[in-house]
Amino acid sequence: MHEVALAEGVLRIVMDAARASAATRVHTVWLELGALAHVEPDALEFCFDAVTRGSVAEGARLEIARTAGTAWCMPCGTRVPLARLGDACPACGSHQLQVLEGDAMRVKEIGIA
Amino acid sequence: MCTTCGCGDGEARVDGVSVTDAGEHLHEHRHDDGTTHTHWHVRQGGHSHVPAPAAAPHQHADGTWHSHDHDVAALATAAAPLGSVHEPGLPSERIVRIEQDILARNDAFAAANRQALADRGIFALNLVSSPGSGKTTLLVRTIEALKGRIPVCVIEGDQQTSLDADRIRATGAAAVQVNTGKGCHLDAHMVGRAMAQLAPPDGSLLLVENVGNLVCPAAFDLGEAHKVVILSVTEGDDKPLKYPDMFRAADLMLVNKVDLLPYVQFDVGAAVEYAQRIKPGLASIRVSATKGDGFEAWLAWLERGVADARAARDRNVAALRRRVAELEGQLAAADRVA
Numbered sequence: 001m002h003e004v005a006l007a008e009g010v011l012r013i014v015m016d017a018a019r020a021s022a023a024t025r026v027h028t029v030w031l032e033l034g035a036l037a038h039v040e041p042d043a044l045e046f047c048f049d050a051v052t053r054g055s056v057a058e059g060a061r062l063e064i065a066r067t068a069g070t071a072w073c074m075p076c077g078t079r080v081p082l083a084r085l086g087d088a089c090p091a092c093g094s095h096q097l098q099v100l101e102g103d104a105m106r107v108k109e110i111g112i113a
Numbered sequence: 114m115c116t117t118c119g120c121g122d123g124e125a126r127v128d129g130v131s132v133t134d135a136g137e138h139l140h141e142h143r144h145d146d147g148t149t150h151t152h153w154h155v156r157q158g159g160h161s162h163v164p165a166p167a168a169a170p171h172q173h174a175d176g177t178w179h180s181h182d183h184d185v186a187a188l189a190t191a192a193a194p195l196g197s198v199h200e201p202g203l204p205s206e207r208i209v210r211i212e213q214d215i216l217a218r219n220d221a222f223a224a225a226n227r228q229a230l231a232d233r234g235i236f237a238l239n240l241v242s243s244p245g246s247g248k249t250t251l252l253v254r255t256i257e258a259l260k261g262r263i264p265v266c267v268i269e270g271d272q273q274t275s276l277d278a279d280r281i282r283a284t285g286a287a288a289v290q291v292n293t294g295k296g297c298h299l300d301a302h303m304v305g306r307a308m309a310q311l312a313p314p315d316g317s318l319l320l321v322e323n324v325g326n327l328v329c330p331a332a333f334d335l336g337e338a339h340k341v342v343i344l345s346v347t348e349g350d351d352k353p354l355k356y357p358d359m360f361r362a363a364d365l366m367l368v369n370k371v372d373l374l375p376y377v378q379f380d381v382g383a384a385v386e387y388a389q390r391i392k393p394g395l396a397s398i399r400v401s402a403t404k405g406d407g408f409e410a411w412l413a414w415l416e417r418g419v420a421d422a423r424a425a426r427d428r429n430v431a432a433l434r435r436r437v438a439e440l441e442g443q444l445a446a447a448d449r450v451a
Contacts, residue, residue, distance in 0.1 A: 002297055002298055002328070002329035002332055002333070005219075005296070005298070005300065005329075005333075006215050006216070006332075009215040009216060009217070009218060009219070010215055012218060013211060013213050013215070013217070014211075017209055017211050018209075021207070021209050023207075023209075027202065027206050028199070028202060028206070030199055031215075038331055038332040038358045039332075061202075063199075074393070084357075085357035085358065085361055085391055086353075086354050086357045086387075086390055086391050088390075095389070095390035095391075095393065096393045097393065098393070099361075104214070105214065105215040105216065106212060106213060106214055106215065107211045107212075107213050107215060108199075108210070108211060108212060109199055109208050109209060109210050109211055109212075110208070110209050110211060111199065111201055111202060111206040111207070111208050111209075112206065112207050112208075112209055113205045113206055113207070
């Protein structure tokens with residue numbers, strides 16, 4: 001359940017930005033979570049509700065955009081889609097894959113009042 | 114605080130002292146030149162600061178001493194509504210663009226730890242595994258084997274008790290116990306606090322035994338040189354496929370308890386192949402922490418790491434000395450002209 005620590009990380013970033021913008025309320029938080037990122041979105045959402053209680057972000061809507069995983073296949077010498085760690089290259093079946101994208105966990109934007 | 118498992122901030126302890134009570138905190142500010150710094154402070158009464166024993170401290174005009182990490186300018190919040198992607202859902206809603214990594218705060222502490230370790234030529238490892246893989250036994254045997262050759266310090270992470278730190282201290286090595294309370298992993302702030310308390314000697318080996326958990330510790334950089342994952346043959350050989358994040362984060366896999374191979378169904382070749390599917394080229398060593406099998410290779414790997422860390426620091430110090438000599442030369446030349 002490291003999602004609690006991640007949710008607290010989100011809250012900290014949101015609170016800093018809300019304070020800097022003199023927000024009285026945070027309505028929406030947009031997150032980018034890569035398909036290969038070390039997080040379970042449902043667990044994060046649940047934890048986010050818990051950690052935001054009593055803050056200006058209480059009740060905020062969490063909008064999660066999942067970005068697809070891509071990897072560099074060394075034998076093919078090309079970029080290939082990777083749905084999850086441990087999968088093989090869809091073209092050649094090799095596991096010689098270097099993750100390129102899809103492991104990010106970022107706060108993109110917030111909607112405030 | 115999570116209402117399901119209860120884990121969260123505020124319960125972590127370093128040798129029994131609360132991490133949050135100790136008055137140390139991360140602090141960000143912007144200099145006149147626009148550089149944003151993030152540092153951590155140890156508060157000593159009132160609001161005067163002394164530097165955490167991390168990277169090079171400096172004094173500000175107000176007399177405050179700061180210890181800095183310059184790699185974290187990304188922490189500055191870019192609150193520019195221009196270019197935002199989303200449309201407001203309500204008429205009164207304003208969109209603020211942030212673009213910040215969720216783990217930025219942990220990563221800032223980790224960068225400070227890494228810098229402090231590099232400055233002292235310390236080789237630090239983050240040992241991760243399931244509970245019961247034999248991490249502490251491995252540490253005890255490693256410390257005994259390195260006695261008189263390399264000074265070893267240990268940071269022990271567990272939810273509660275100081276049993277593991279006690280076992281390490283019995284070997285004569287310095288150890289600090291971090292209790293994570295309800296937390297499921299060590300984070301870089303806890304480790305920074307423990308490092309400050311432990312004060313490992315220059316050129317030493319620092320072993321951080323993470324909480325026994327094959328999931329959560331993978332996400333948290335502590336400032337270590339490498340994560341070392343330990344998989345024991347009493348577990349399943351398909352664990353690398355079931356818990357890929359940890360095997361992807363590791364730079365070395367130790368297959369422990371190999372003395373028990375005749376009695377268990379565990380295919381070492383398959384385990385290594387699965388691990389390399391997750392992390393191409395992942396190195397592995399077969400060891401027995403109780404019998405000593407494979408220790409030559411493991412100790413040689415450690416000694417290479419320690420030698421490299423010391424050499425990197427020596428190169429850095431030599432470069433600084435050359436730079437100082439160069440500046441002194443320039444100063445002397447300028448004095449002659451004046």
